[in-house]
Amino acid sequence: KEGYNHFTGFDTESFMYLQLHIHGASGKIFLKNAGMIRKTYPIAQKIIPKTDREKLQKVIDASVNTLKNSAIEIFSDGMGRERQQYAGDGSHQVTAFSYLYGADDPIVERFFETFGDGMTNEGFYMDCWPAYDRCLRISQSQLGITLWPPILDHSLQFIIECYRNFLFTGNDYIIRKSYKDFIKFYCYMLSLRDNDGLIKVENLGTASVWIDHLTYRKQRDKKCVFNLYFIGTVQTALEPVCRYFGDDAIALKMENEAAGLLKRVKKLYYDSDSGLFTDNLPFRSEDGYTSLSDRTISTAVVFGFDRGEKAHEILKEYPEYLSKSYPANMPWVYRALGIFGEADTVTDDLENRWFNMMSVQKNNTLQEDFSAVTDSNSEMSHCPLAPLIVIYENYLGLRCEEAGFKKFSVKPNFGKIKEMTVPLMTACGKVIFVYKNGKLDINTPDGVNGYIRK
Numbered sequence: 001k002e003g004y005n006h007f008t009g010f011d012t013e014s015f016m017y018l019q020l021h022i023h024g025a026s027g028k029i030f031l032k033n034a035g036m037i038r039k040t041y042p043i044a045q046k047i048i049p050k051t052d053r054e055k056l057q058k059v060i061d062a063s064v065n066t067l068k069n070s071a072i073e074i075f076s077d078g079m080g081r082e083r084q085q086y087a088g089d090g091s092h093q094v095t096a097f098s099y100l101y102g103a104d105d106p107i108v109e110r111f112f113e114t115f116g117d118g119m120t121n122e123g124f125y126m127d128c129w130p131a132y133d134r135c136l137r138i139s140q141s142q143l144g145i146t147l148w149p150p151i152l153d154h155s156l157q158f159i160i161e162c163y164r165n166f167l168f169t170g171n172d173y174i175i176r177k178s179y180k181d182f183i184k185f186y187c188y189m190l191s192l193r194d195n196d197g198l199i200k201v202e203n204l205g206t207a208s209v210w211i212d213h214l215t216y217r218k219q220r221d222k223k224c225v226f227n228l229y230f231i232g233t234v235q236t237a238l239e240p241v242c243r244y245f246g247d248d249a250i251a252l253k254m255e256n257e258a259a260g261l262l263k264r265v266k267k268l269y270y271d272s273d274s275g276l277f278t279d280n281l282p283f284r285s286e287d288g289y290t291s292l293s294d295r296t297i298s299t300a301v302v303f304g305f306d307r308g309e310k311a312h313e314i315l316k317e318y319p320e321y322l323s324k325s326y327p328a329n330m331p332w333v334y335r336a337l338g339i340f341g342e343a344d345t346v347t348d349d350l351e352n353r354w355f356n357m358m359s360v361q362k363n364n365t366l367q368e369d370f371s372a373v374t375d376s377n378s379e380m381s382h383c384p385l386a387p388l389i390v391i392y393e394n395y396l397g398l399r400c401e402e403a404g405f406k407k408f409s410v411k412p413n414f415g416k417i418k419e420m421t422v423p424l425m426t427a428c429g430k431v432i433f434v435y436k437n438g439k440l441d442i443n444t445p446d447g448v449n450g451y452i453r454k
Contacts, residue, residue, distance in 0.1 A: 008037065015363060040068050045101050045425055047432075049391050052419040055351040059360060063096070063387045066366040070383040071097055075111050077128075077328075078368065078382045085115060086128040088154035088210070089328040089383075091161050096385035099392045102425035103168035112165060112174040115158060119181045120150070123188025124207055125158055127151035138206045151210040153226060155185055156233045163237040169427045170404025175241050182238060186254065189230055196282075197264045198227045214369075215293045215323045221279040224269040225296040227261060228277070232303030234258045262305065275310030279323075293323040294333050301336035312340045318349075326369055327354075327384030334386055338394035343415030346394055350387055391422055396433060399453075404428065409453040412440045 018034055048064050051057050070076045074085040075093055094111055102108070118129030126134045127150045134150055141149035159182055166175050175182075194200040201209040201222045211222050211229075234254050242251035271278040277300050278284070280291040297315060300306035314322060315336055325333060334346050354360065358374070359367035365381035372378035392398045397411030405426035414420060414435055424431040429445030442450050 039072060041072050041107060043068075043101050045423065045430065047421075047423040047430075048100070049388070049423070050421045051417055053347075053351070053417060055355045056347060056417070059350050059354045059387050060391070062357075062360045062364050062366055063385055064100075065364045066381050066383065067093060067097060067100075067385060067388070069365065069381045071107055073107075074114070075107070076383070078379045080381060081379055082128075082131075082133075084128040084131040084133070085111065086154060087115060087125070087158035087161065088127060088151060089157075089212075089326075090128070091154075091157055092328065092331045092389060093383045093385040094161055095164065095331075096388040098165070098168055099398075099424060100388060102427070103165055104171065104427050105425075108165065109174075112162060112178075116162075116174060116178045116181070119184070120206075122206065123184045123191075124150060124152055125155040125181075125185065127154035127210075141206050141208075147208070148210060149204075149206050149208050152189070152204070152207050153209055153211055153229060156229050159185070159233055160237045163241055166241075167400045167403050168405055170406070171427075172244070175244070179241065179245060182241060183250070186234070186238060190257070196268060198223060198261065198268070199230055201226050212295055212325050212329050214326050215295050215329075216279060217291060217323075218280070218287075220283065221291050221293075224265060224277055224279055224281075225293070225299050227265045228296070228299045228303065228305060231258045231262050231265070232299065232305075236303065266305075270306070275308050276314065277306060291323065292321065293325075294318070295323075295325050295329060298332040298336035301339055302332060307339065311336070312342075315340070316342055316345050327366065327386065328368070328382060330384065330386040331389050334390050334394055338390075338397070338413075341413055343394060343413045343417075346390055347415055347417065350390070354387060391420070392424065395420065395435075396422060397453075398424070406447060407449045409451050410440070410442070411453050 015036070020031065022029060049060050051060065069079055070093055072079065075090065076083050077086050077090045094108060097105070098108055115125070115129050118126035120126065128134060137146045137149045140146040162174050162178055166172055189199055192199045192204065202219050209222050209226050211225055216222050235258055239251045239254050242254065269277050269281045271281055276292060277296050278290060279293055279296055280287050284290055292314070294315065297311050301311050315333060337346050353370055357367050357370065358372050359365045359380045363380050366384050368379035368382035372380065395412065395414050395417065397413060399409050401407040401409050405428060412435065418437060420435045422433040424433065426448060428448045431445070431448060431450065432443040434441045440452065444450050
């Protein structure tokens with residue numbers, strides 16, 4: 001209508017361009033004070049990682065800004081779309097937030113408290129929770145109208161994140177609260193064993209296995225990585241939790257079961273000729289091609305199932321024929337490269353693929369996929385926080401040595417990076433790392449001891 005019209009739109013993301021549609025107006029129209037009221041989570045810690053490398057810094061800045069968008073009330077996979085709280089690929093951002101802002105922050109505690117309430121009667125967690133649509137997808141799965149009922153691999157990552165949070169904070173509340181559910185889930189998983197002795201990834205009824213939507217040509221090709229993921233979760237998270245609560249007999253049973261499963265996976269999927277876990281090895285003759293993926297190979301490396309020369313070589317060279325993860329799953333690849341000491345390989349990837357993302361260049365955010373187009377359903381601010389995790393786990397080589405971060409170690413490998421300042425928020429206070437020209441200075445608060453391991 002004529003005269004002054006005031007419009008206020010509330011947005012939970014960030015943007016560079018604002019598009020206005022004005023219909024049915026006559027005469028001149030003047031636009032004043034265009035902008036936005038941005039909603040963000042109140043974070044006390046303001047220092048962010050800084051480096052001398054311009055391209056890398058731009059990716060870091062976009063990562064921090066993305067985290068401001070995805071971590072508001074909950075850890076969302078993208079506030080511009082579902083606005084739901086996932087584990088799995090979505091919970092890597094919890095790790096990034098914990099390093100940068102603190103694992104005992106209320107929003108982190110809320111993630112574990114609320115997601116942990118999503119345990120089903122069958123014995124698996126809802127892959128995102130609280131989330132009304134997951135209740136719908138269970139019924140939809142019975143009618144065959146959804147590909148993705150609750151995702152089991154997100155239950156695995158939730159258990160890993162719970163144990164990591166215990167190590168970071170020293171607070172055993174969440175593992176104590178969830179312990180019975182962990183055991184319930186473990187038993188449920190063993191009930192899914194197929195005729196070949198491995199846990200199946202097809203025809204799961206009200207559950208599904210996702211892993212990644214780009215990396216695998218066929219659903220059956222996920223069997224190798226899913227079993228490796230389960231075995232690794234048992235060995236690095238479930239067994240330690242059991243022993244923490246004094247259930248050594250259960251831990252020993254898990255240890256033996258995991259060892260048997262691993263032996264079976266290697267027999268069926270490890271190709272001794274190529275020296276690699278191969279996703280379609282049992283069906284390669286039928287398929288007429290070899291299926292190799294960065295996620296499967298990285299998972300084997302991260303959990304210590306394969307740290308051979310061929311795994312190192314293929315992850316470093318990253319050939320065209322290797323099926324590749326989408327951005328939110330890249331922490332697996334970078335952790336594997338970190339184990340092999342490939343700092344510059346990771347930096348080169350961040351300064352090329354990530355730096356050249358349209359969202360990084362135009363919106364100061366991280367998009368969902370490596371390729372995105374405007375005016376589409378491309379999510380321009382998702383939650384692929386691998387660039388932040390890399391700083392702590394690859395460049396610093398950070399490792400918590402005592403629950404509560406009272407003691408930690410680092411094994412710095414900054415490669416071509418000459419300068420970097422990194423804040424770490426622990427349950428005992430802020431640690432500042434200052435790296436310059438090959439020397440790392442560590443400033444710790446009282447009660448925290450850090451050392452450089454060889």
